[in-house]
Amino acid sequence: MSTQDVLDDKLKNSLDLDKLLDKMFLELETKITALDKNNIVMIGIHTGGLWIAEYLYKKLELPTPLGSLSISFYRDDFTKIGLHPEVKPSQLPPELDDKHIILIDDVLFTGRTIRAALNEIFDYGRPASVILGVLLDRGEHELPICADVCGQTISLAAHQQIKLSGPEPLQLTLVEKK
């Protein structure tokens, strides 16, 4: 058995995707009990975040359309790495003013993706609040950004990366960066 397999097995045992999603759902449900569901807009960040958002959106039975966000045009490393070859379009409701946003991503790491997402959201309006929900939080944030709802916090080495594949089935894999 290679090192990759051992790590994968260890990770699989500790990370039960269904449990993580359930935990996120329950925490979100509590967070939004006091809010009018018509004033809530859920937004998933392409691509992994959107898959998770689709699941949570159905379970929370939100009446407003699900939004999606592609942060490619808002990245802070454009001059270093250029434009991603396949940029997905963002689909946000035209009116975000005074809405309570639930922003969903798969993995929170440096916080730069969330910074870009917030910038894009604020280009569309002034929401009443933004709740950040993530499946996994790696810690080691480089910006003052943290999740309000989180499936699990995990600690990984710098050369390791966790990837969500999907949408059917949703699956977590540990990738060793060369």
Add this chain to the structure above:
Amino acid sequence: MISKNIQLDEQGRLRHFLSIEGFKRQHLVNILDAAEPFANVQEQAMKKVPLLRGKTIVNLFFEASTRTRTTFELAAKRLSADVLNININTSATSKGESLLDMLQNLEAMHCDMFIVRHKQSGAAHFIAQHVSPHISVINAGDGCHAHPSQAMLDMFTIRRHKQEFADLKVVIVGDILHSRVARSQIHALTTLGVSEVRVVGPKTLIPSNIENLGVHVYHDFQSALIGADVIIMLRLQKERMQGALLPSEAEYYQQYGLTEEKLSYAKSDAIVMHPGPINRGVEIASSIADGPQSVILEQVTNGIAIRMAVMSQALGPKSPNGGKQP
């Protein structure tokens, strides 16, 4: 013809966009793919993205233009770049300043990109050879030579309607002789693998040896239209015509003007294109220009997305020496 392709840096990334020649199919497909999300941005309530914030783009138009200049300007603004429109008629070149002196002055103002239109073929290429390594040059039309961003927005429009380029029969009609648009379109269509490109017009307006570009020459409009998927009408460029190339506009319209009757020879789902400005009743009937098969205004909209794609690719990551060979 450009011998060393100065349009790409040593990593093969876009640096200048001067002519379709010198690009492989994948380069063109990359530009078309990059334009797709920008086309979506146009449809959003928020049409601006912060990609080129802090960059300065200069529109240097030595020749009249409405569509091209304004769509380049809009594209730059929607990428959050700052745009300078230099009015050549009132600039210091009219006081005798040379072109290169003027460019050096603009460089001293820390500009990042020049969008150039000039009546001389090769003007943009000349400027690209003389600018500092960090500056990109985009050709917005040079004489009768090339208008690559127009050709790419046309390819983008065709792809949105017809998907596969390989099976298409494309007809380009009219003043091929003076048309930089036609030349760039022909290069783009053949590079993208279109099976048949036909050019049609009176003998006086078809350049000799144009068959060498891989096109079929027709002088009879109706036979050229049979089986056509895409019909591209061109404007008669009277400002570039020297001598009597045409008997009269009325006679030209009768033979080469696109009317309902002539359109019926093409496939029923053929699209009709025109780079603008259109001359109604000279090259195209109003009922066609405004009709269901016309995609002329879509071309204008797509021009913004294509120009956003080209600008953001050219102003993306740069090699340290700007692509100039040591």
